[in-house]
Amino acid sequence: MGAGASTEGDHSAVSDSCKAFCGAFSPMAQKSGDAKTLRAAAWTALDGNENGHVSLDEADTWIKQQLTVSLGDAGEGERLWKHFRPSYIRAFNDAKDLSDRAGGEHALDYVHKVEFRGFLAYLCLYAGMYDAFALIGAGGGDAADADRKMTLEEWRAGAPKVAPYPFFGLQKAGSEGADLEAIFAEIKAGDEWSDGDWVSLRGFCAYIERMEVAGETAWGKLLTAGEDRPKAPGPQAPAAAEASPKETPAAAAES
Secondary structure, X not given: OOOOOOOOOOHHHXXXXXXXXXXXXXXXXXXXXXXXXXXXXXXXXXXXXXOOEEOHHHHHHHHHHHHHHHHOOHHHHHHXXXXXXXXXXXXXXXHOOOOOOOOOOOOOOOEEHHHHHHHHHHHHHHHHHHHHHHHHHOOOOOHHHOOOEEEHHXXXXXXXXXXXXXXXXXXXXXXXXXXXXXXHHHHHHOOOOOOOOEEEHHHHHHHHHHHHHHOOOHHHHXXXXXXXXXXXXXXOOOOOOOOOOOOOOOOOOOO
Protein backbone atom coordinates (compact mmCIF):
# COMPACT_ATOMS: atom_id res chain seq x y z
CA MET A 1 0.00 0.00 0.00
CA GLY A 2 3.01 2.28 -0.02
CA ALA A 3 3.09 5.10 2.51
CA GLY A 4 6.78 4.74 3.22
CA ALA A 5 6.52 1.52 5.21
CA SER A 6 7.77 -1.90 4.20
CA THR A 7 5.21 -4.55 5.09
CA GLU A 8 4.83 -8.18 4.19
CA GLY A 9 1.73 -9.48 2.49
CA ASP A 10 0.08 -9.98 -0.85
CA HIS A 11 -0.84 -6.45 -1.85
CA SER A 12 -2.74 -7.85 -4.83
CA ALA A 13 -5.48 -8.74 -2.34
CA VAL A 14 -6.04 -5.04 -1.63
CA SER A 15 -8.90 -3.59 -3.66
CA ASP A 16 -8.24 -1.55 -6.79
CA SER A 17 -10.03 1.35 -5.10
CA CYS A 18 -7.63 1.25 -2.17
CA LYS A 19 -4.62 1.05 -4.48
CA ALA A 20 -5.88 4.06 -6.42
CA PHE A 21 -6.51 5.98 -3.20
CA CYS A 22 -3.07 5.25 -1.78
CA GLY A 23 -1.48 6.00 -5.13
CA ALA A 24 -2.63 9.60 -4.75
CA PHE A 25 -0.78 10.06 -1.46
CA SER A 26 1.99 7.49 -0.99
CA PRO A 27 4.43 9.14 -3.45
CA MET A 28 4.46 12.17 -1.16
CA ALA A 29 5.04 10.03 1.96
CA GLN A 30 8.40 8.64 0.89
CA LYS A 31 11.76 9.74 2.27
CA SER A 32 13.24 11.23 -0.88
CA GLY A 33 14.01 14.59 -2.39
CA ASP A 34 11.30 14.20 -5.01
CA ALA A 35 8.73 13.33 -2.36
CA LYS A 36 9.75 16.32 -0.26
CA THR A 37 9.20 18.57 -3.27
CA LEU A 38 5.75 17.06 -3.80
CA ARG A 39 4.92 17.54 -0.10
CA ALA A 40 5.96 21.17 -0.19
CA ALA A 41 3.63 21.89 -3.09
CA ALA A 42 0.82 19.90 -1.48
CA TRP A 43 1.21 21.70 1.84
CA THR A 44 1.00 25.06 0.08
CA ALA A 45 -2.32 23.99 -1.43
CA LEU A 46 -3.56 22.55 1.86
CA ASP A 47 -2.55 25.41 4.16
CA GLY A 48 -4.21 28.14 2.14
CA ASN A 49 -4.25 30.66 4.99
CA GLU A 50 -0.56 30.01 5.72
CA ASN A 51 -1.00 29.66 9.48
CA GLY A 52 1.22 26.58 9.66
CA HIS A 53 -1.44 24.08 10.69
CA VAL A 54 -4.59 22.53 9.24
CA SER A 55 -7.90 21.33 10.62
CA LEU A 56 -9.68 18.07 9.80
CA ASP A 57 -12.13 19.97 7.61
CA GLU A 58 -9.28 21.54 5.65
CA ALA A 59 -7.61 18.15 5.26
CA ASP A 60 -10.89 16.56 4.16
CA THR A 61 -11.35 19.16 1.41
CA TRP A 62 -7.76 18.77 0.24
CA ILE A 63 -8.03 14.96 0.10
CA LYS A 64 -10.94 15.28 -2.33
CA GLN A 65 -9.02 17.77 -4.45
CA GLN A 66 -5.89 15.62 -4.47
CA LEU A 67 -7.81 12.53 -5.54
CA THR A 68 -9.39 14.44 -8.42
CA VAL A 69 -6.00 15.73 -9.60
CA SER A 70 -4.27 12.37 -9.17
CA LEU A 71 -6.93 10.39 -11.00
CA GLY A 72 -7.75 13.04 -13.58
CA ASP A 73 -11.42 12.23 -13.07
CA ALA A 74 -13.62 14.32 -10.79
CA GLY A 75 -16.32 11.66 -10.57
CA GLU A 76 -13.92 8.87 -9.60
CA GLY A 77 -12.09 11.19 -7.22
CA GLU A 78 -15.33 11.99 -5.43
CA ARG A 79 -16.29 8.31 -5.28
CA LEU A 80 -13.02 7.34 -3.60
CA TRP A 81 -13.18 10.36 -1.30
CA LYS A 82 -16.64 9.33 -0.08
CA HIS A 83 -15.77 5.64 0.16
CA PHE A 84 -12.67 6.04 2.34
CA ARG A 85 -13.89 9.07 4.29
CA PRO A 86 -14.55 7.14 7.53
CA SER A 87 -10.81 6.50 7.80
CA TYR A 88 -9.59 10.11 7.56
CA ILE A 89 -10.18 11.08 11.16
CA ARG A 90 -8.00 8.19 12.34
CA ALA A 91 -5.15 9.40 10.16
CA PHE A 92 -5.67 12.96 11.40
CA ASN A 93 -5.81 12.06 15.08
CA ASP A 94 -2.69 9.93 14.86
CA ALA A 95 -0.73 12.60 13.00
CA LYS A 96 -1.68 15.67 15.03
CA ASP A 97 0.44 14.77 18.05
CA LEU A 98 3.39 13.26 16.22
CA SER A 99 6.05 15.88 16.70
CA ASP A 100 7.48 17.83 19.61
CA ARG A 101 8.45 20.41 17.01
CA ALA A 102 4.79 21.34 16.49
CA GLY A 103 4.50 24.12 19.06
CA GLY A 104 2.06 26.85 19.88
CA GLU A 105 -1.38 27.02 21.44
CA HIS A 106 -2.87 24.51 19.00
CA ALA A 107 0.02 22.03 18.87
CA LEU A 108 -2.17 19.04 19.76
CA ASP A 109 -5.32 20.13 17.94
CA TYR A 110 -4.17 20.39 14.33
CA VAL A 111 -1.78 18.71 11.91
CA HIS A 112 1.29 20.89 11.42
CA LYS A 113 3.65 20.98 8.47
CA VAL A 114 6.25 18.96 10.38
CA GLU A 115 3.61 16.21 10.81
CA PHE A 116 2.39 16.22 7.22
CA ARG A 117 4.44 13.26 6.02
CA GLY A 118 3.07 11.22 8.90
CA PHE A 119 -0.47 12.24 7.98
CA LEU A 120 0.08 11.06 4.41
CA ALA A 121 1.40 7.72 5.63
CA TYR A 122 -1.57 7.31 7.96
CA LEU A 123 -4.04 8.06 5.18
CA CYS A 124 -2.76 4.97 3.37
CA LEU A 125 -2.54 2.84 6.53
CA TYR A 126 -6.10 3.49 7.67
CA ALA A 127 -7.48 3.31 4.14
CA GLY A 128 -6.08 -0.24 4.07
CA MET A 129 -7.76 -1.09 7.35
CA TYR A 130 -11.06 0.33 6.14
CA ASP A 131 -10.71 -1.53 2.85
CA ALA A 132 -10.39 -4.85 4.70
CA PHE A 133 -13.25 -4.01 7.07
CA ALA A 134 -15.54 -3.05 4.20
CA LEU A 135 -14.80 -6.30 2.39
CA ILE A 136 -15.48 -8.36 5.52
CA GLY A 137 -18.61 -6.34 6.30
CA ALA A 138 -19.91 -7.27 2.88
CA GLY A 139 -19.41 -10.95 3.70
CA GLY A 140 -16.55 -11.22 1.25
CA GLY A 141 -18.65 -9.70 -1.53
CA ASP A 142 -18.79 -6.21 -2.99
CA ALA A 143 -17.34 -3.83 -0.40
CA ALA A 144 -19.62 -1.07 -1.68
CA ASP A 145 -22.51 -2.98 -0.09
CA ALA A 146 -20.95 -3.03 3.38
CA ASP A 147 -22.20 -1.21 6.45
CA ARG A 148 -19.99 -0.22 9.39
CA LYS A 149 -20.72 -3.28 11.49
CA MET A 150 -19.08 -6.69 11.32
CA THR A 151 -20.92 -9.74 12.60
CA LEU A 152 -19.42 -13.12 13.43
CA GLU A 153 -21.00 -14.58 10.31
CA GLU A 154 -19.48 -11.84 8.15
CA TRP A 155 -16.11 -12.37 9.84
CA ARG A 156 -16.18 -16.09 9.11
CA ALA A 157 -17.05 -15.47 5.45
CA GLY A 158 -14.75 -12.50 4.92
CA ALA A 159 -11.63 -13.33 6.96
CA PRO A 160 -10.18 -15.68 4.30
CA LYS A 161 -10.60 -12.91 1.72
CA VAL A 162 -8.49 -10.43 3.69
CA ALA A 163 -5.89 -12.87 5.07
CA PRO A 164 -3.33 -11.80 2.42
CA TYR A 165 -3.59 -8.12 3.42
CA PRO A 166 -0.33 -6.73 4.85
CA PHE A 167 -1.62 -6.73 8.43
CA PHE A 168 -0.32 -9.19 11.00
CA GLY A 169 -3.67 -9.72 12.73
CA LEU A 170 -5.45 -10.55 9.48
CA GLN A 171 -2.68 -12.89 8.40
CA LYS A 172 -2.92 -14.65 11.75
CA ALA A 173 -6.65 -15.10 11.23
CA GLY A 174 -5.98 -16.64 7.85
CA SER A 175 -3.40 -19.14 9.08
CA GLU A 176 -4.15 -22.85 9.10
CA GLY A 177 -6.19 -23.91 12.11
CA ALA A 178 -7.04 -20.35 13.18
CA ASP A 179 -10.06 -20.18 15.49
CA LEU A 180 -12.07 -17.42 13.83
CA GLU A 181 -14.70 -17.40 16.56
CA ALA A 182 -12.05 -16.91 19.25
CA ILE A 183 -10.38 -14.14 17.26
CA PHE A 184 -13.74 -12.43 16.75
CA ALA A 185 -14.30 -12.62 20.52
CA GLU A 186 -10.88 -11.05 21.05
CA ILE A 187 -11.70 -8.21 18.67
CA LYS A 188 -15.10 -7.76 20.32
CA ALA A 189 -13.57 -7.69 23.81
CA GLY A 190 -11.49 -4.64 22.88
CA ASP A 191 -14.32 -2.85 21.07
CA GLU A 192 -15.79 -0.33 23.51
CA TRP A 193 -17.86 1.25 20.72
CA SER A 194 -20.09 -1.77 20.04
CA ASP A 195 -23.28 -2.33 22.01
CA GLY A 196 -24.34 -5.54 20.27
CA ASP A 197 -23.13 -8.80 18.78
CA TRP A 198 -21.03 -7.01 16.20
CA VAL A 199 -17.68 -5.24 15.85
CA SER A 200 -17.38 -1.58 14.87
CA LEU A 201 -14.88 -0.10 12.44
CA ARG A 202 -13.13 1.55 15.38
CA GLY A 203 -12.85 -1.73 17.23
CA PHE A 204 -11.56 -3.51 14.13
CA CYS A 205 -8.88 -0.85 13.57
CA ALA A 206 -7.91 -0.95 17.25
CA TYR A 207 -7.42 -4.73 17.00
CA ILE A 208 -5.21 -4.42 13.92
CA GLU A 209 -3.17 -1.74 15.67
CA ARG A 210 -2.67 -3.89 18.77
CA MET A 211 -1.58 -6.85 16.67
CA GLU A 212 0.86 -4.76 14.63
CA VAL A 213 2.43 -3.40 17.81
CA ALA A 214 2.57 -6.83 19.46
CA GLY A 215 4.14 -8.31 16.32
CA GLU A 216 6.74 -5.51 16.22
CA THR A 217 6.00 -4.94 12.54
CA ALA A 218 6.92 -1.91 10.43
CA TRP A 219 3.34 -0.67 10.79
CA GLY A 220 3.56 -1.28 14.54
CA LYS A 221 6.53 1.06 14.79
CA LEU A 222 4.60 3.70 12.90
CA LEU A 223 1.62 3.26 15.17
CA THR A 224 3.61 3.86 18.35
CA ALA A 225 5.46 6.96 17.16
CA GLY A 226 4.71 9.92 19.40
CA GLU A 227 3.05 7.76 22.06
CA ASP A 228 4.77 9.61 24.90
CA ARG A 229 3.28 12.95 23.87
CA PRO A 230 0.25 14.37 25.76
CA LYS A 231 -3.01 13.67 23.98
CA ALA A 232 -5.66 16.19 23.00
CA PRO A 233 -9.32 15.34 22.37
CA GLY A 234 -9.99 14.36 18.78
CA PRO A 235 -11.90 16.71 16.46
CA GLN A 236 -15.40 16.02 15.26
CA ALA A 237 -15.55 14.12 11.99
CA PRO A 238 -16.78 15.91 8.86
CA ALA A 239 -20.40 15.29 7.92
CA ALA A 240 -21.05 11.70 6.80
CA ALA A 241 -17.75 10.47 8.24
CA GLU A 242 -17.62 8.32 11.38
CA ALA A 243 -15.84 9.98 14.28
CA SER A 244 -13.14 8.24 16.29
CA PRO A 245 -11.42 9.09 19.56
CA LYS A 246 -7.64 8.97 19.80
CA GLU A 247 -6.68 5.34 19.73
CA THR A 248 -2.99 4.57 19.27
CA PRO A 249 -0.52 7.20 18.11
CA ALA A 250 1.04 6.83 14.70
CA ALA A 251 3.66 7.42 12.04
CA ALA A 252 7.17 8.60 12.72
CA ALA A 253 7.34 10.79 9.67
CA GLU A 254 8.30 14.44 9.59
CA SER A 255 8.90 16.56 6.54
